[in-house]
């Protein structure tokens with residue numbers, strides 16, 4: 001499929017709202033480019049329909065996956081993501097959970113790569129205040145890190161810049 005599949009899980013709505021903002025940013029590049037799906041209402045097999053994927057993964061319960069990701073995570077072992085580009089974005093709380101900040105993007109990112117995906121959308125850690133994260137690799141977040149608990153005002157501009165980065169990395173420039 002030529003579009004981008006965005007799949008997210010969200011317990012308290014922050015990741016759902018970020019998914020909507022990301023979709024709106026891509027709409028300005030090409031209307032209808034991104035299809036958004038709440039994984040609470042899907043079979044993860046649907047991921048295989050897209051060559052370009054965006055996964056929205058908040059961290060919960062001190063370094064754990066959000067409830068729907070947690071339920072469906074074992075299904076990821078059956079997915080074939082070979083040749084697919086996968087970008088991650090995470091919601092977290094750097095003030096409340098500085099030792100496990102954004103761990104979930106690391107957990108899902110590592111699994112996606114194990115299933116054959118090529119990860120894109122890495123994001124600098126500058127401007128964030130945390131101690132440890134499984135979501136950091138080679139000094140960068142493995143995707144866009146958003147924090148609506150401590151810095152909600154930064155979310156729209158971070159999304160705008162990240163979508164511009166993804167347009168390049170997904171090869172969507174006209």
Ligand SMILES: Cc1cc2nc3c(=O)[nH]c(=O)nc-3n(C[C@H](O)[C@H](O)[C@H](O)COP(=O)(O)O)c2cc1C
Nearest residue numbers: 010011012013014015058061062063092093101102
């Ligand atoms: C009990 C609890 C545990 C949490 N654990 C973490 C954590 O370990 N790391 C982190 O970065 N954020 C953690 N958070 C913050 C959530 O990820 C954050 O509030 C996020 O915006 C929730 O996204 P959602 O509304 O899409 O579910 C935790 C929040 C709660 C209430």
